[in-house]
Amino acid sequence: MVADKPVGQSLLRRRRKESPPSTSMATLDSAGPGRVLSPAASASDPAEKAASKESDRHALRRLWRETIPEEKGYMGAGVTAMLVSSATNMAFPTLIGRIVDRTTKGAGSGDGGGAGEKETSSEGEVASLQVFLGRALLIFVAGAIGSCVRTHCLRMAKEGTARRLRKKLFRSLLRQDKAFFDDPETGGHRTGELVAVLEGDVDASSEVFTTRLADGLRSTSSAVNGTLMLFRLSPKLTGVSLGLIPVFTAAIVANVVLTRSLTARQRALAAGATGFAQERLGNLVTVHAFTAEDRDEAAYARLLDEAHALTSQVSLAKGLFMGSLFFGGSVTMSAVLCFGGTLAGQGELSVGDLTSFSMYTGLVALGFSGLSSYVSDTWKAAVAARRVFDLVDRPPSLPSSLPPSATPSPTASLPSLPYPAKTARGHLRFEKVRFAYPNRPSVFVLQGVDCEIFPGQVAAIVGASGSGKSTLLALLLQLYRLKGGGESAGEGGGKIWVDGEEVGAVDPAWIRGQVGLVEQEPALFTGTIAENIRYGRPNATDAEVKQAATDANAHDFITAFPEGYQTYVGERGKAQLSGGERQRITLARALVKRPPILVLDEATSSLDPESERLGEEGGTEGGTEGGKEGGEVGFGRGREGGREGDTVLPWGFLPYPDVPLLLPFVWSVSTSAPVQEALEKAMRGRTTVVVAHRLSTVEKADVIFVLEKGHIAEKGNFRELLNRKDGAFARLHQSASFLSSDNLTG
Numbered sequence: 046m047v048a049d050k051p052v053g054q055s056l057l058r059r060r061r062k063e064s065p066p067s068t069s070m071a072t073l074d075s076a077g078p079g080r081v082l083s084p085a086a087s088a089s090d091p092a093e094k095a096a097s098k099e100s101d102r103h104a105l106r107r108l109w110r111e112t113i114p115e116e117k118g119y120m121g122a123g124v125t126a127m128l129v130s131s132a133t134n135m136a137f138p139t140l141i142g143r144i145v146d147r148t149t150k151g152a153g154s155g156d157g158g159g160a161g162e163k164e165t166s167s168e169g170e171v172a173s174l175q176v177f178l179g180r181a182l183l184i185f186v187a188g189a190i191g192s193c194v195r196t197h198c199l200r201m202a203k204e205g206t207a208r209r210l211r212k213k214l215f216r217s218l219l220r221q222d223k224a225f226f227d228d229p230e231t232g233g234h235r236t237g238e239l240v241a242v243l244e245g246d247v248d249a250s251s252e253v254f255t256t257r258l259a260d261g262l263r264s265t266s267s268a269v270n271g272t273l274m275l276f277r278l279s280p281k282l283t284g285v286s287l288g289l290i291p292v293f294t295a296a297i298v299a300n301v302v303l304t305r306s307l308t309a310r311q312r313a314l315a316a317g318a319t320g321f322a323q324e325r326l327g328n329l330v331t332v333h334a335f336t337a338e339d340r341d342e343a344a345y346a347r348l349l350d351e352a353h354a355l356t357s358q359v360s361l362a363k364g365l366f367m368g369s370l371f372f373g374g375s376v377t378m379s380a381v382l383c384f385g386g387t388l389a390g391q392g393e394l395s396v397g398d399l400t401s402f403s404m405y406t407g408l409v410a411l412g413f414s415g416l417s418s419y420v421s422d423t424w425k426a427a428v429a430a431r432r433v434f435d436l437v438d439r440p441p442s443l444p445s446s447l448p449p450s451a452t453p454s455p456t457a458s459l460p461s462l463p464y465p466a467k468t469a470r471g472h473l474r475f476e477k478v479r480f481a482y483p484n485r486p487s488v489f490v491l492q493g494v495d496c497e498i499f500p501g502q503v504a505a506i507v508g509a510s511g512s513g514k515s516t517l518l519a520l521l522l523q524l525y526r527l528k529g530g531g532e533s534a535g536e537g538g539g540k541i542w543v544d545g546e547e548v549g550a551v552d553p554a555w556i557r558g559q560v561g562l563v564e565q566e567p568a569l570f571t572g573t574i575a576e577n578i579r580y581g582r583p584n585a586t587d588a589e590v591k592q593a594a595t596d597a598n599a600h601d602f603i604t605a606f607p608e609g610y611q612t613y614v615g616e617r618g619k620a621q622l623s624g625g626e627r628q629r630i631t632l633a634r635a636l637v638k639r640p641p642i643l644v645l646d647e648a649t650s651s652l653d654p655e656s657e658r659l660g661e662e663g664g665t666e667g668g669t670e671g672g673k674e675g676g677e678v679g680f681g682r683g684r685e686g687g688r689e690g691d692t693v694l695p696w697g698f699l700p701y702p703d704v705p706l707l708l709p710f711v712w713s714v715s716t717s718a719p720v721q722e723a724l725e726k727a728m729r730g731r732t733t734v735v736v737a738h739r740l741s742t743v744e745k746a747d748v749i750f751v752l753e754k755g756h757i758a759e760k761g762n763f764r765e766l767l768n769r770k771d772g773a774f775a776r777l778h779q780s781a782s783f784l785s786s787d788n789l790t791g
Contacts, residue, residue: 100431101424101427101428101431102427104427104430104431104434105253105423105426105427105430107430107434108250108253108254108426108427108430109254111206111209111210112202112206112251112254112255113254115205115206115209116201116202116205116206116255119198119199119201119202119205120198120199120202120255122194122198123194123195123197123198123199123202123255123259124195124259124262126190126191126192126193126194126195126198127191127195127199127259127262127263128191128266129187129188129190129191130188130191130192130195130263131262131263131266131267131270132188133184133185133187133188133191134188134263134267134408135266135267135270135271135274135408136184137184137188137404138274138400138401138402138404138405138408139274139401140177140181140184141397141400141401141404142395142397142398142399142400142401142402142404143177143397144177144178144181144397145396145397145400146395146396146397146398147177147397149396149397195259199255199256199258199259200255200256202255202256203251203252203255203256204251206250206251206254206255207247207248207250207251210247210250210251210433210437211243211247213437214242214243214247214433214436214437215243217436217437217438217439217441218239218243218436220441221439221441222441222523222524222525222526223519223524223525224482224483224484224525225439225441227482227483227484235317235320235324236320236323236324237316237317237319237320237321237322237323237324238316238317238319238320239436240319240320240323241312241315241316241319241320242316242432242433242436245312245315245316245429246312246429246430246432246433247429247433249425249426249429249430250426250429250430250433252422252426253422253423253426253427253430257419257422257423257426258419260415260418260419261415261416261419261420261423263412263415264411264412264413264414264415264416264418264419265412265416266412267408267409267411267412267415268409268412268413268416269412271405271406271408271409271412272287272409274401274405275402275405275406275409278394278398278401278402278405279385279388279393279394279398279402281384281388281393282381282384282385282388282394282402285377285380285381285384286377286380286381286402286406286409295369299362299365299366299369307355307358307359307362308359308424308425308428310355311352311355311356311359312428312429312432314348314351314352314355315352317348317352318345318348318349318352321344321345321348322345325341325345366417367414374407374410377406377410378403378406378407381402381403381406382399382403385399385402385403386399461552462550462551462552462553463550463551463552464551464552464554464555465546465551465555467544468559468641469543469544469546469559469641469642470500470544470641470732471498471499471500471501471502471544471559471641471642471731471732472498472499472500472542472543472544472545472732473497473498473504473521473541473542473543473642473732473734474496474497474498474541474542475494475495475496475497475517475539475540475541475542476495476539476540476541476542477493477494477495477538477539477540478491478493478494478495478517478520478527478537478538478539478540478541479491479492479493479494479537479538479539479755480513480516480520480525480527480537480539481537482516482525483525489537489755490511490513490516490755491513491516491517491520491537491755491756492754492755492756493539493755493756494513494517494539494752494755494756494757495757496750496757496760498732498734498748499732500641500732501730501731501732502732502733502747502748503728503732503733503735503745503746503747503748504732504733504734504735504746504747504748504749504750505735505736505737505742505743505746505748505749505750506518506734506735506736506749506750506752507736507737507743507749507750507751507752507774507777508751508752508753508777509753509777512752512753512754512755513752513755514736514752515646515647515736517752518644518646518734518736520541520548521541521543521548521556521560521644521734522553522556522557522560522562522644523548523549523553523556523557526549527539527540527541527548527549543556543559543642558638558640559640559641559642560640560642560643560644561581561635561636561638561640561642561643561644562635562644562646563628563631563632563635563643563644563645563646563724564631564646564647565646565647567624567627567628567630567631568631569614569622569627569630569631571614571615572613572614573608573610573611573612573613573614574603574606574609574610574611574612574614574630575587575590575610575611577614577630577634578590578593578594578610578630578633578634578637579637580634581593581633581634581635581636581637581638582637582638582639585637587610589637590610590633590637591610593633593634593636593637594610594629594630594633596633596636596723596726596727597629597630597632597633597636597723597727598629598719598720598722598723598726599626599629599630599632599633599723602626602629606621625719625720628720629719629720629723632720632723632724632727635727636727640731641731641732642731642732642733642734643727643728643731643732643733643734644733644734645724645733645734645735645736645737645742646736647736647737721741721742724742725745743763744763745763746762746763747762748760748761748762749761749762749763749766749774751766751772751773751774751777753773758772758773759772759773759774761774
C-alpha cells in the first residue's frame with residue numbers, strides 16, 4: 046500500500062527545487078517563452094548573473110517608455126509640484142533658524158537704554174517678526190498645495206500605467222492556447238500565479254516611475270540641496286557631518302544586494318500560494334466531499350510559511366539597514382551638536398544657524414534613506430516588470446482570434462491568416478491526424494485519424510476514456526495547434542478541413558465562429574442569465590436571447606425566477622441554478638450564435654436520464670415539502686416542492702444510510718430529460734459532433750466513429766456496429782461504457 050502524501054507536498058517540493066537559496070525566480074528558462082515563474086541560474090554563475098541584471102535593466106527601460114510618454118501630462122504636473130514642495134522643505138530649516146535668531150536676539154537685547162527706546166525696539170521686532178511669519182505662512186501654503194497636486198497627479202499616472210499594463214497582459218493571456226495553462230511542471234501556468242502577476246506585479250511595476258519616482262527625486266533633492274545648505278551655513282561643521290555619507294552608501298549597497306534576489310523568490314512563492322488558494326476555493330465541493338479541509342489548510346500554511354521565511358530575511362535585511370542608518374545618524378548628529386555648540390560659543394555660528402544646520406543634517410539623512418529605498422524598490426520593480434513583459438510579449442502559438450474589423454493584437458508574432466466571408470455548411474474532414482500533448486510529447490493520443498462528417502449529419506465519437514475523443518474536438522476548435530507534416534515527438538501532423546478551408550490556414554476566429562460548443566462542465570460567469578446567454582453573441586437582441594433559451598428548454602425555468610432573465614446567478618452559476626439548468630443555459634449560449642456546427646463534448650454525461658420522472662413522482666408524493674419528508678418514495682422536489690429539475694435524496698432512501706461514499710451519487714442526480722430533449726432539438730438542421738456516453742444520443746446518430754488506441758477502429762450507425770459482435774463498439778457496449786434507462790451506474 047502506498048502511503049498517502051499530504052496535499053500540496055509535491056507543490057512544495059517543486060517550489061523548493063525551483064527556489065534554491067542562491068537563485069532568482071524571475072528569469073526565463075528552457076521551458077519556452079513566457080515561463081516567468083521559474084528560477085534563474087545559480088548565483089555562482091557570473092554569466093547568468095550578468096544576463097539577469099541586463100534583463101532587469103531592459104525591463105526598466107521598457108517600463109520607462111510605457112510610463113513617461115503616455116502619462117507626460119500628469120507626470121509633468123506632478124514633478125513640477127514635487128519640486129515646489131521640495132523647495133519649501135529646503136526653506137523650512139532656514140525659516141526656523143531665523144525665527145530662533147530673532148527671538149533670542151530680542152530676548153537678550155536689554156542694554157540699559159531708555160524706556161522709549163526699548164518700547165520702539167520691541168515694537169519693531171514684533172512687526173518684523175509678523176512680516177517674517179506671514180512670508181513663512183505663504184511658503185507653507187505653497188508647499189501644501191504642491192504636495193496635494195503631486196500626490197494626485199502621480200497617483201493618476203500610476204493608475205493609468207497599471208491600467209494599460211493590465212489591458213496588454215490580459216489581452217495576451219486570453220490569446221494563449223490551452224497548452225499554455227496545462228502543466229506547470231513542463232511550461233504551463235497556474236491561474237493563481239497569473240492573477241498574482243496581473244495584480245501584484247503590475248502594481249509594483251506601475252509605481253517605479255510614477256509615485257516612487259517622485260519619492261526618489263525628492264530624496265535626491267533633500268540629499269543634494271541639504272548638503273549644499275550645510276556648506277553654506279558652516280564649511281567646518283559640514284566636514285564633520287560628511288562622515289555620515291560613507292555609512293549611508295555602505296548601507297544602500299548592502300540593502301540592495303541582500304533584498305534583490307530574496308524579493309524575487311518571495312514573489313514567486315507568494316504567487317504559488319495564491320494559485321493553491323484559488324484552486325481550492327474554486328473547487329470547494331470537492332474539498333468538502335473528501336473532508337480535505339484540514340489537509341488543504343495545512344498545505345496552504347506550509348506554502349505561506351515558506352514564503353514567510355523569505356519575508357523574515359527581507360525584513361531582517363531592511364532592519365539592519367535602518368539600524369545602521371540610525372546608528373550613523375545618531376553619532377553624526379551628536380558630533381554636529383558638540384562641535385557646533387563650540388563654534389556657537391566662539392561666535393562663528395549663531396544659535397539659529399546651528400538649529401538650521403541640525404535640521405538640514407536630518408534632511409540629508411532622510412534623503413539618503415529614501416534614496417536607498419527607491420533604489421531597492423526599483424530593482425524589485427524590475428523583477429516584477431520582467432514577469433509582466435515576459436507574459437505580454439509571449440506570442441501565442443495560434444494567430445490572434447479576431448474578426449477582420451478588430452484591431453490586430455500587438456503580441457501576435459504569426460502572420461495574419463485569412464478570415465473567410467462565407468458561412469460554413471458543416472462539412473468536416475479529418476486526414477491522418479496525429480497529435481501529442483505538449484506536456485507528453487512522446488505519447489501520441491491520436492495516431493492517424495481519418496473521418497468525414499457531411500453537412501447536417503449527427504456524428505457520435507465514442508471510445509474508452511483517454512482514447513482522444515475530446516482531443517479531436519479541441520483540435521477542430523484550434524485550442525491546440527496541429528502542426529502539419531511533422532513526425533517527431535510532440536509535433537503531430539495531418540490536416541482538418543471545414544467546408545474546404547484547412548484548419549490552421551484560416552483565422553481561428555472564423556472556425557470558432559462556425560461552432561457552438563457545449564462542454565461537459567457547464568461554465569457560467571458571474572452576472573445575469575441574459576448576460577450569460579448573450580456571451581455567445583454580444584449583439585443578440587432580447588428576442589433572440591429568449592428564442593435561444595426557448596430552443597434550449599430553458600425559458601420556462603428562467604421566467605419562474607422573480608427577476609427572470611435578469612436573475613443574478615453568481616460565480617459559475619452555482620448560487621441559483623441546478624446542474625441541468627446550468628447546462629441548458631450553456632446550450633442557449635451556443636444556440637444564440639446560430640452556428641452551423643454544434644459540438645457537444647459529453648454535455649449530458651453527469652445527468653441522470655431517469656431523474657426528472659423520479660423527481661416528479663417524489664414531488665407528487667411528498668407534496669409541497671418537496672419530497673424531503675413525505676411519501677414512501679421520499680425524494681425530489683418535482684414541480685410542486687421546488688423548481689423543476691431539482692432532486693433531493695434523503696439518507697433514509699439509501700440501502701446503506703451510514704456510508705458517506707454514496708453521497709456523490711446522490712448529489713449528482715439531476716434532471717436531464719429537458720436537457721436531452723433540448724439537445725435533440727438543437728441538432729436538427731445542423732452538423733453535430735457528439736462525444737457521449739448516452740445510448741439515447743448514440744442511438745440517434747447518423748454515423749458513429751469508434752476511437753481506439755488513437756485511430757478510428759470502426760464507423761457506422763448504431764445497429765450496424767452493435768451487430769458486429771466482436772467489434773470495438775460492441776465491446777464498449779458490453780463493458781457498460783454507456784448509460785441508459787436500464788444502466789444508471791456510469
